[in-house]
Amino acid sequence: MSDLKVINFMRLRSLASVLSLILVVGSLATLLTKGINWGLDFTGGTLIELVYDKPVKTADIREQLAAEGYDNVVVQEFGSAEDILVRIPGDDPKLGATVSKLLGQNYEGKVEAVRVEFVGPQVGDRLRDQGGLGMLFAMVLITLYIAFRFQFKFSVGAILSLAHDVIFTLGLFSFLQLQFDLTVLAALLAVIGYSLNDTIIVYDRIRENFRKLRKGDAIEVINVSLTQTLGRTLATSGTTLMVLLSLFLFGGEMIHNFAMALIVGVGIGTYSSIYIASNMLVYMKISREDLIVPVKENEELDQIP
Known part of the structure; x- marks a missing residue:
């Protein structure tokens, strides 16, 4: 000591x-x-699984959605760079088709919404x-x-x-x-x-x-x-x-x-x-x-x- x-x-x-x-x-x-x-895990929202025909960057998808006014959007890869999960506020049943169409406008290829699920606020x-x-x-x-x-x-x-x-x-x-x-x-x-x-x-x-x-x-x-x-x-x-x-x-x-x-x-x-x-x-x-x-x-x- x-x-x-x-x-x-x-x-x-x-x-x-x-x-x-x-x-x-x-x-x-x-x-x-x-x-x-609070994130979508707590407030609820719509989960959309998108499939691209070639690898894409999640940052580019996030920027596209933000430019169209979709805030607090979570975008992540789902197993591969072609399979993308998008979590977005809202419970519109047509949201999946709207988002896939929006993302496909400036994309040279095919993008398709294969799964759309809604998580309620409860x-x-x-x-x-x-x-x-x-x-x-x-x-x-x-x-x-x-x-x-x-x-x-x-x-x-x-x-x-x-x-x-x-x-x-x-x-x-x-x-x-x-x-x-x-x-x-x-x-x-x-x-x-x-x-x-x-x-x-x-x-x-x-x-x-x-x-x-x-x-x-x-x-x-x-x-x-x-x-x-x-x-x-x-x-x-x-x-x-x-x-x-x-x-x-x-x-x-x-x-x-x-x-x-x-x-x-x-x-x-x-x-x-x-x-x-x-x-x-x-x-x-x-x-x-x-x-x-x-x-x-x-x-x-x-x-x-």
Whole structure:
């Protein structure tokens, strides 16, 4: 320990608390005023399967439809570059024929709509409700797990950290009006798992140092623990962000928002592990007494001479 240069992370804890409060309140205000730009997975729409006689680019199809006034359209390959899926708002039964005719006007070849399906808003509502319940259920289980493995004060910090990450990510999507579909929901669940993993590693070191170090108050022990885990955190977050940036830049529009949600989530999750999860331990006055392993009655009797 004498060779370790301890970084005073908690020196900025008051400033970080104010910053986090501003971010959460701002995110909630944005969600209430602007709402979420739900994708077709949640709002419903028409799915059209188009078959071309030669490979085409989805970006070109998307541009053609946007030029004709079709907004919030999802275009993706369906097994090959000739088989294209188009998801578009609306429930007009003639939409498939209209879209295939429109795309065929500037195409030197044949394009045909082979399947047209309508997904009603009831299905989207059910997906939205189930997704929200899934996140709440995951957070409840996480709270119980942290409280059982560590101590109740740790579970409060962990759940506030996860809620902070999710609210900020949702607020950013609302502010930028990025489309929220099932891939983004999956990214949010992945963010919860990533942030929790980082928090547990920090908590494990804090608990170990509370029992190991005989000197120092809670802030000093937390600073030592964060310093010891910093290298691992930077290595993990750095390599993860490199992969996500590659997906964001070169993965195509279909996973653009998915990668965006994960990039934001990994960044804010690393921050919250330090300045939300660990900071809450200071506010809740964590002490060595909270982490003392209780001695069983039989063990006490055995120690009596």
